[in-house]
Amino acid sequence: MxxxxxxxxxxxxxxxxxxxxxxxxxxxxxxxxxxxxxxxxxxxxxxxxxxxxxxxxxxxxxxxxxxxxxxxxxxxxxxxxxxxxxxxxxxxxxxxxxxxxxxxxxxxxxxxxxxxxxxxxxxxxxxxxxxxxxECFAFDSLTGLKNFKTSAQEIDDTLFKQNDKIALCLIEINNLKSIGVTKGQMVVEELMQNFADKISACIGNNDHIYSHSPNEIVFLIQGFRSLERVETSVTKLLDLFNSPIDIKNFKVEVHLNIGISIYPSDGKDVATLIKKCDTALFKARESGLGKYAFYNEQLTRDVNYRQQISEQLALAVKNQQLYLKYQPLIDNKNEIYGFEALVRWKSPTFGEISPQVFVANAEESHLIVPIGNWILREACQAQVELKKRFDKQFVISINVSPVQLLQKDFILNLRDIIRETEIDPNCLALEITEGVLIDSSIYLEEVIDYLHKIGAKIALDDFGTGYASLTYLKQIPFDNLKIDKTFVDGIFGPKKDHAIIAMIIQLAHSLDIKVVAEGVEKRRQYEYLKQIATDIFQGYLFSKPLTFDEAAHYVDQFYKVAKSKRIDVFAGSDFQE
Structure with a gap:
């Protein structure tokens, strides 16, 4: 100019x-x-x-x-x-x-x-x-929807100048990437077109829909008087994808989460509101698949806390602030089957931090990969040391994050750890979650084949809490199946969880799979689980998670007691919070 x-x-x-x-x-x-x-x-x-x-x-x-x-x-x-x-x-x-x-x-x-x-x-x-x-930027070429980012000014200038309340709903397909890996890009493209069409068909006359990112859509609900209208619309939308969608001869499961912010109470411009939607979406993901969450100020504080955790976690790995505890696994013959290795973190700034918080954080930042390798090496060394002290082949059970498991060098790293620690692979059990099965890939099959080839065990963790089909139990040769604590807690409740557990045990045994009951805290839970042929028990009734020295002492004391009296001695009373 x-x-x-x-x-x-x-x-x-x-x-x-x-x-x-x-x-x-x-x-x-x-x-x-x-x-x-x-x-x-x-x-x-x-x-x-x-x-x-x-x-x-x-x-x-x-x-x-x-x-x-x-x-x-x-x-x-x-x-x-x-x-x-x-x-x-x-x-x-x-x-x-x-x-x-x-x-x-x-x-x-x-x-x-x-x-x-x-x-x-x-x-x-x-x-x-x-x-x-x-036109390239204003419209999504795949779905034909308006681009939310290029429409932001228009939304600010028109919709937000009215007196109506508006709900911004950020809808995320959080398994889209894994669908692309396992079923191909053509399935992803048709899925997104189907997804956009279904949402467009169910919105109201005054509502609007925009493309936000490859796996996200923004849904604007306008002119509502109460949040019940928003909840009704969002629930209706989630219900559209409760069942798998048929695409190119595949049954495709769509996992949605939705974060919601409200104009004008949560913000008066697009940039502020979409940022708060993203914060609410994080909370929805934490709540589980198919969940939604409204933004509130506490969520911002939680996000800031997690951000601080992320910064501290990188230092924790570097400064060796992480440590392992070991919770005993007792079999139905009153023997110690082994221990589950549980990671813990004592931060100089925040004190003891819940694994639920920092493990999820580590997965997002991919710090879980070096952390996971450290856990594998440390736990294998502990197993070898216990074997030397007591001349017994205890199984060491280790949770493996999906992020770590699907790394292309996972097999190579595991092979190196087994060689360095000299652990017998038959004494190694890796626990994987149901989510890994749903988002599985060809590489996962290679990992499972390798584990069975070397004699290591595979355990399906938290069975019954996710979306895993019983078909997976037939397709994948699991050695152990872990019943989630929520079912154990409900054994004597009104929801007939005891009948569900009995059916799971019967099914697992028919497939030659051992059943581990997690979270056993009461003597009568143990008695019932033993009665219906549960193979292995884990919980505070037998012991809290122990340091290595405490675990060694536990083994020493356990085998000093006569076999018939061990349960009375080590599980003599109900665990109290």
């Missing part, structure tokens, strides 16, 4: 210099002629009559007038000559401002007209390209 104005100023100065030069040349010529004439007349003064002098002066005046007229005509011609150039410069300046409708109209049929026509053509081409770019 500044450059164009400078060029126009230089152009005008050049034009004025030309005109001024013509005037100065004329004036100088007249002045010279006058001086020469007066010198010549002075010499001939005696011989010339007075009338001749007057006539000569008139002649000089006519010449001067003629030259002035010529100068004025030249000035006009110069203006006419420079005017098209001025128009071209002005047009280019407008194009730089983004006004692509400008057109130069020149009557001359010369080089300047050629330049003007070229500028017009350039303006039209730029206009077409700008429109194409706008």
């Amino acid at each position: 500044k450059s164009t104005k400078t060029n126009k100023k230089i152009f005008r100065i050049s034009q004025n210099i030309v005109v001024t030069t013509i005037f100065l040349d004329a004036f100088f010529l007249i002045l010279v002629m006058a001086v020469l004439a007066f010198i010549y007349m002075d010499r001939l003064e005696a011989d010339l009559p007075f009338g001749i002098e007057i006539l000569f002066l008139v002649f000089l005046g006519v010449i001067a007038l003629f030259m002035v007229v010529v100068a004025l005509i030249l000035t006009k011609k110069i203006d006419e000559l420079f005017a098209p150039i001025d128009d071209i410069v002005s047009a280019i300046e407008e194009i730089k401002k983004g006004n692509y409708d400008i057109q130069i109209s020149l009557q001359e049929n010369n080089e300047l007209k050629v330049i003007g026509d070229a500028v017009n053509q350039m303006s039209q081409e730029i206009s077409k390209q700008v429109q194409l770019v706008y």
